[in-house]
Amino acid sequence: MSDISFVRTEMLPERAPPASEVGVLGWVRHNLFSNWMNSILTVVSLGAIYYVLAGVLPWVFLSVNAPSLSECREIMIERWGSTHGHACWGVISDRWLQLLFGFYPKALYWRPILALLLLFAALAPVLFADRVSNKLLYLTAIYPFLMPWLLWGGSIWGPICAAMGFVIGYLVVKFVTDMAGTLIATIAAVVAAFAWWLLLSGPVSSALSSIIPLAIESVESRQFGGFMLAILLGVVAIGVSLPIGVVLALGRQSDLMIIKYFCVGFIEFIRGVPLITLLFVASLLLNVFLPPGTNFDIILRVMIMMTLFSAAYMAEVIRGGLAALPRGQYEGADSLGLNYWQAQRLIIMPQALKISIPGIVSTFIGIFKDTTLVSIIGLFDVIGLANAIRADTAWIGIYWELFAFIAVLFFIVCFGMSRYSMYLERKLQTGHR
Template identity: 70%
Template sequence: MTDVSFVRTEMLPEQAPPPTAAGAIGWARQNLFSGWFNTLLTLASLAVVYYVLAAIVPWILSPTFSGTSLSQCREMLAAAGQEAGHGGGACWGVIRERWIQLMFGFYPNHLYWRPIAAFVLLAVALAPILFSDKVPAKLIWFSAAYPFIFPWLLWGGTVWGPLSAAGGFVIGFLVYRFVSQSMSELLGLIGGVLAALIWWLLLSGIAVSALDSILPLGLEPVESRKFGGFMLSITIGIVAIACSLPLGIVMALGRQSDLMIVKYLCVGFIEFIRGVPLITLLFVASTLLNIFMPPGTNFDIILRVLIMVTLFATAYMAEVIRGGLAALPKGQYEGADSLGLTYWQAQRLIIMPQALKISIPGIVSTFIGVFKDTTLVSIIGLLDPLGLSNAIRADANWNGIVWELYGFIALLFFVFCFGMSRYSMYLERKLQTGHR
């Protein structure tokens, strides 16, 4: 019998895949035209997209950027063969003329550098917190100092005010260290808080007045009523976000505490705040808080709003973090006990890092909701972007403008909220330790 077996001694060269199975054509066949039903849906979706873009793109690209009034915009659109209004072309002259006001409100023109510097420095201060592995570690000291620089740049006044506020934290920390080492950690915490409050409420004003009389250093003061636009929204949002997270952690831990008084105080606060609309709290901040203050007390309106928005966000943040704590298996707590860690050491090193990682989507969703809720301050007379849009439309030149202003405001809010959402996804990928 003849042996006809054959073994190839060389590899055949690779052949390119069929053109219909690779590249854009292959992706389209797999994802858009994989069957008759998907093909039908794809064609219908393309028709809808074309219809929407055919209506929106000409409206956006209207040649009215140089217009100085709605009537002039209509004349420019008529000359270009477009109809003014929602069905024709936009009047972008209002954005060109009023975008500064939408950004800064009625903040003095010659002091625009101060909010710009404050928000640029905000990015620097956030860098070591958001991207700790990509920036110098020593920059965290500037992040710690920034909460005192930020209000001083925006409101101005003597430099001794923020330094005195920072001094309260230093005094509280020193008292905490001394008492916790000589007595107990709980008494040290209580003593530190009381010492800081005594300094801020009773001694800080005297110290600031004395230092300012000896060495007057400061910036030109700016009244809160001149704040407005996105500067006001970002200020309220930043303060509420920065303060609600640590307060929410404290409230979540307090709600799970074995101390009955602490637990029920935290439960009462959380349930009350979550059961009341934010607009009600803002009305309380605007009208009722001054009734309970001593006669002649000047309680800044923005400070009142900041307190109420922060408390509102804290209640929701506490429930988000409590969900993260509840998601941890019991073995994590038992492991911390087996290592001989104290309660606060276990929370700092084992429990809270895992709970916060689990809670990242909920935390960022709360942040986004708080930032969008800053538009409610227009109800109590503060001129946020929506409040300013009403004032702009009251101008005879721009009476009738709606879509352009609201579209511009919506775009800026979307940029901020989308950025927070993207960072949330980046942080989840960075901290992912399990297997998918």
């Protein structure tokens, strides 16, 4: 009887994986049709998507462009025999500049455009610190004073004198800290800065303007509007509310009872009042408490209220990040001999902000979308302008096209913020996945 057993001395060549396990077909099989329940849900979802797109795509692309809604409808009836299911993008072609810039003078459109471009440049070293030169941080520092001058115009000395308040505060902190301690130096710096802004800034600015008249054409706040106004309010509220929120979150955890109760009272009061109520206070009631003859710009009042509202919610988000840190982080900072502010700046706050990134960005997106509420108090933001356009005899009855255009504008900004949030989370990911 012969022995036919043998030992293989060569490896079999590798075979290509089955076509049903790799590529698009493999992805579809594993993610969409992995079992009977997923298969049913996939089929139902595809049917729903087809139903929506079958109505939306013809409405978007089988459209007309005419100078009025009545002419649009005439063209629709001539082409398709019906006005149903077709958009009239003529209103966007006719009014898109107004929807973007409001009543801002057309000859000065370059100023808000330049302010927007400089905003991107000023944010670049903050958002992408590892990819952008640190020299742009100088632009980041001066942008909060350059932007109002570009938009409102007037004398250059006003923004310069406003910036001098911060310089004075910095100098006070630098020279008083060694003599009286950090807390006293901080209080003295705040008092000195406000004294400069309230008492000396105006006269000094006027004197410098009379000596060296450097100015550009002024634009009144009532000419602001459109999506530009939403960007302006959103950028200010987002940029200022984050540091205020950090201070409020730290103050809420402070051992000093006065500071703690003040922060708790402020946060709970602001979070317990609707934003629209605060906007009505800014629009109607705030002037009652100001001295007679005081001219407090309505946009500035709205900025302050929206910033305070966002800061209260930001404080709670950051407080959640602080509460998530283990006690060992605080003990480690103490063991290194760091004082309170050093520990917060180097160890505690970076980790708390990292944990709080999703909540922070959600608050940013929420406050940016809430800028549309200013149309209720008479400011012509993009929603207010849409209502004004619909009141025009040429566009009476138009609706979906305007709000679809506005939705796209807000989606671009909000989607961009959410994508950056995900990028930042991946960049700062240090744990095991």
